[in-house]
Amino acid sequence: MPDNARRPGTDSTDRVDRTDRAALRADCASCFGLCCVALTLTRSADFAINKEAGKPCRNLQEDFRCGIHTDLRTQGFPGCTVYDCFGAGQKVSRETFDGQDWRQAPQTAQQMFQVFPVMRQLHELLWYLTEALSLDAAHPLHGEIRRGLDETDRLTRLPADAFTDLDVAAHRDDVAGLLLRTSELVRATVPRRKKRDHRGADLIGARLKGADLRGADLRGAYLIAADLTGADLRLADLIGADFRDAQLSGADLTGSLFLTQAQLNAARGDAATKLPSSLSRPTHWDR
Template sequence: MDNEIAKNIRASLTADCIQCFGLCCTALNIVASSDFAVNKNAGTPCPNLQGDFRCKIHNNLREKGFKGCTVFDCLGAGQQVSQVTFNGQSWQAHPEIAEKMFRVFPVMEQLYEMIAFIAEALTYEISDALQNKLNQQLEQLQSLTDMDADRLLSLNIMECRLPVNKLLLETSEYIRSELSAKVFAIKKGKNCTGIDWVGKKLAGKDLRTTNLRGAYLIATDLRNTDLRGVDFIGADLRDANLSGANLSTSMFLTQMQINSAKGNYKTILPAHIQRPAHWTS
């Protein structure tokens, strides 16, 4: 698979709520917090969900205490489950499929997340051997998304994740080494996997090619920080201040991570990431 095809696959992974039966508003368990104003059990429709599967407070979610809804991104798993797995049959019109549909959604969501990461990995300049392994993994994941509901529910997601994680680690090491040596002419960034930088002041720092997989970056001050070539898989960026930060070549950064952070018009994002509407300054 060439670079452009991989970029198109990654760019295509976006939610189309019009083609979904409000699955993120029904299938998921919600605990009341600063992100959600109510408790809601998995399989129970949100009180704001209307009969047409639209949210009655969509334009005022943050003001009404549902900030978490503006953060969530299923990458398109919702419409896949709604229109492909269940052939356009809604849980509302066919209550007998509701429970199964709600259980399939989080499985599909995880598959789509893995596809997004693998597709992104294929957009980089990598070795032929690594590209072949990534291509094989992508084809396998894509085939899983076309399975019927029962087969999807029988999947062991942890077993699916193991080879994906191994490949993404290999890709991260390769790309960060290449960027450090051939593009930035610097020593490769430190391995800060799982580091606790909650609330840390890092404004203006040069963190290029640092490994921040699984890092705790809640409310971290990253204003005007150089974050090019940083691996962000699993990092918690809630309320991190990315104003003026350069994330143009950050790796494995998700829309959900960016939606949960703070930023402004000077924040430089990867091509496949959209600037959140609530970044007003």
């Protein structure tokens, strides 16, 4: 269990570390390979095989490590390098099921595999809410954000059988509205911001080289294979934007809103791409 994860009985103020999102980053060494078992794989450009949910991937080893981890892209599994559980894997493995793995206790397998994708959604919300609470311009909403953060964290601490009846979609909708209001407050601080509403826009293959997209609303936009070389994406709302094969070389993403590691992993960039301090430069960008 990460050092900053709340244990049963601790004070509620310790539930989520509001300055460090370490517990919201995947720790595969503390997980029972849940993403390699619980999820469905469909043979495509992302995955070399078909695999049913609940069936272990052929590359999963007895120690729950991936046998081709360093060669996933060359072996036809680039989709695995993009996936991010936001730390849900270790939460389910070490806390919800108290370190009891599905191989040694097969009676837990089905329930564990059902809990994992729900937990992943909750941890993604924790990632966004923790970021929202760090934004000075969103100060008028910080009280609501704290309450949303605490409630989401509470849901992640529920016993396994409680996840069956959990209406995570309704909770996501509540949080989504709060994140949208946060975004509007922050983006309003961009000087002389023109209306750049590209929410859900089809920008597949768009030529946006050097574009000034500061403060733009790109929530859910399709930016697949778009050329964003040298683009200014500071304070742009990028929640849910599809960056698969998007060219981000030299782009400035510092201060962008609600960007995730998975989005970066799906894109292409270089050493000149400027990133938020909370995210890491994908290793395949250097190849």
